[in-house]
Amino acid sequence: MHAQPHDKGVSVTDINDLVDLDKGSLKGHMFTDEDIYQQELDKVWRRAWCFLAHDSMIPKKGDFLQNFIGEDPVLIVRQKDGSVKAFLNQCRHRGMRICRVDQGAAKAFTCSFHGWSYGLDGSLIQVPREGDAYPDDFDKANYPARPIPRLTNYKGFWFGTWDEEAPEFEEYLGSAKYYLDGYIDRWDGGMEPIAFHKWTLPNNWKFMAEQPTSDMQHSEITHVSAGQVLNKGSDAADRTLRGDNPTGRQFFSDYGHGGAWYGEKGSEVPNTGQAMQKWEAQPEIAEQIAKRLGDNREIRGHLNIWPTFMVLGNYTIRVTHPRGPGHQEIWAWTFVPKDADDATKDSIRRDVMRTFTPGGMFEGDDALNWEEMQEVLHGRIARDSGFTYQMTGAPIQWDEGPYPGGSTKHVFSDNAAINMYSNYVDMMNAENWDELKQLREKHRMGKSN
Ligand code: FES
Ligand SMILES: [Fe+2]
Numbered sequence: 001m002h003a004q005p006h007d008k009g010v011s012v013t014d015i016n017d018l019v020d021l022d023k024g025s026l027k028g029h030m031f032t033d034e035d036i037y038q039q040e041l042d043k044v045w046r047r048a049w050c051f052l053a054h055d056s057m058i059p060k061k062g063d064f065l066q067n068f069i070g071e072d073p074v075l076i077v078r079q080k081d082g083s084v085k086a087f088l089n090q091c092r093h094r095g096m097r098i099c100r101v102d103q104g105a106a107k108a109f110t111c112s113f114h115g116w117s118y119g120l121d122g123s124l125i126q127v128p129r130e131g132d133a134y135p136d137d138f139d140k141a142n143y144p145a146r147p148i149p150r151l152t153n154y155k156g157f158w159f160g161t162w163d164e165e166a167p168e169f170e171e172y173l174g175s176a177k178y179y180l181d182g183y184i185d186r187w188d189g190g191m192e193p194i195a196f197h198k199w200t201l202p203n204n205w206k207f208m209a210e211q212p213t214s215d216m217q218h219s220e221i222t223h224v225s226a227g228q229v230l231n232k233g234s235d236a237a238d239r240t241l242r243g244d245n246p247t248g249r250q251f252f253s254d255y256g257h258g259g260a261w262y263g264e265k266g267s268e269v270p271n272t273g274q275a276m277q278k279w280e281a282q283p284e285i286a287e288q289i290a291k292r293l294g295d296n297r298e299i300r301g302h303l304n305i306w307p308t309f310m311v312l313g314n315y316t317i318r319v320t321h322p323r324g325p326g327h328q329e330i331w332a333w334t335f336v337p338k339d340a341d342d343a344t345k346d347s348i349r350r351d352v353m354r355t356f357t358p359g360g361m362f363e364g365d366d367a368l369n370w371e372e373m374q375e376v377l378h379g380r381i382a383r384d385s386g387f388t389y390q391m392t393g394a395p396i397q398w399d400e401g402p403y404p405g406g407s408t409k410h411v412f413s414d415n416a417a418i419n420m421y422s423n424y425v426d427m428m429n430a431e432n433w434d435e436l437k438q439l440r441e442k443h444r445m446g447k448s449n
Helices: 034-045 169-173 176-184 205-213 224-230 235-241 274-281 283-298 342-355 361-376 380-384 415-429 433-442
Strands: 025-027 050-054 063-069 072-078 084-088 103-105 124-126 150-154 157-161 191-201 249-252 258-261 302-305 309-312 316-322 328-337 386-388 396-400 403-408
Touching: 034 316, 034 415, 050 063, 050 072, 050 191, 072 157, 084 150, 084 157, 150 169, 169 176, 176 283, 176 302, 176 309, 176 403, 191 342, 191 361, 205 258, 205 302, 205 309, 205 316, 205 328, 205 361, 205 415, 224 342, 224 361, 249 415, 258 415, 274 283, 274 342, 328 342, 342 361, 403 415, 415 433
Parallel strands: none
Antiparallel strands: 025 386, 050 157, 063 072, 063 103, 072 084, 150 157, 191 328, 249 258, 249 403, 258 302, 302 309, 309 316, 316 328, 396 403
8 A cells, every 4th residue: 555645654764763852862864864854845844934035036027936845846926916926836737847947037937848838826828739639628727836825925035835724924933033133124225135056965954954043163163264264353253263252142942943143242253244344333224223123133143944044144045955865955145235335245245155155165164064974874873873962051041131032141052953853853743733833832942831
């Protein structure tokens, strides 16, 4: 009998055998196992809210962008009335990609296999030979491209989910909203992408997701040379990268989001380039920021909105798409304040290029770690031994001072990673969102209910 993805009792790998969060232990199989990966596509990627596009990527009617939710290709299209629709980029005829272009403007989409055509809203509008080779009762209305049922625009960023029962996006964000706003809701003129890089790496997507969620501590080792070169002359940055000043804070919240920043208010290390700091220091801009954000205006370091919407303090904003258990495809945009002058924008672009693009110094450091980890996991014995998450020395605080959600008053902590994996395990175990909500309540870290 053929097993269905939701069948219970079929012989697939059980995530609960691989994770022991009380002991801070994860088995390597969860980064290599094909069964686990197939469950992730169904239980994580199909149910989570995922980033699709920014308004400025599809400003005019007919503008479209191709993106992915997990491994499912999707098209996000600006409609004639200015609204946005998104649908699976799969032809209803024989399953070819409807649109093979990454981004552009269109009046309709014609499949390049047999020529079925779809409107901007995904409806099937033309079928070659419909008049003479199809039966009279063939009805195009039965074959629209499959729409993404839930879409939302959060401050210019479009997110979507296939799950009709998922909570509203802002509920999904929860306390991560406060921190995300600190990056994306600063300037009256909004933001826009000015550069875009895509690349693949031979490692599991969770290695990357974990990093902006939680792992700041690798910086003082992995990135020490790059940090010394790039921050020459900046005392604060140099001190922190050497580990003299690991203050700051780490945050995490219910649905697996997490982030961290240096300095109690992020002020001790220039997370953004100097050009951005100078531009933001202008009185009228500083006033905008203070008015829009209040306290959280200084909080910029690393942030991940689960599963993989990542924002770094120098304004690489990115996702990684899973490509099987051992590969990922990273899509990284460089965002800038729309109102900034050209020199500032270009400086931000060069700063990101130097640090967090395929040829960037930090990115190369990170890629090496992830690739090696995955390669080691090819070993039978290595796959069976556990990874350790025990850096939990700083106590967990909830809604401490101005900081909503769970947080730890130390930038170096595994708490946000443990929280991310706790949410991951709950998603893998829960049959639906109701059950997931209950599990998350039950497993809220360090909080007695
Ligand atoms: S697969 Fe698209 S028209 Fe045949
Ligand atoms: Fe890194």
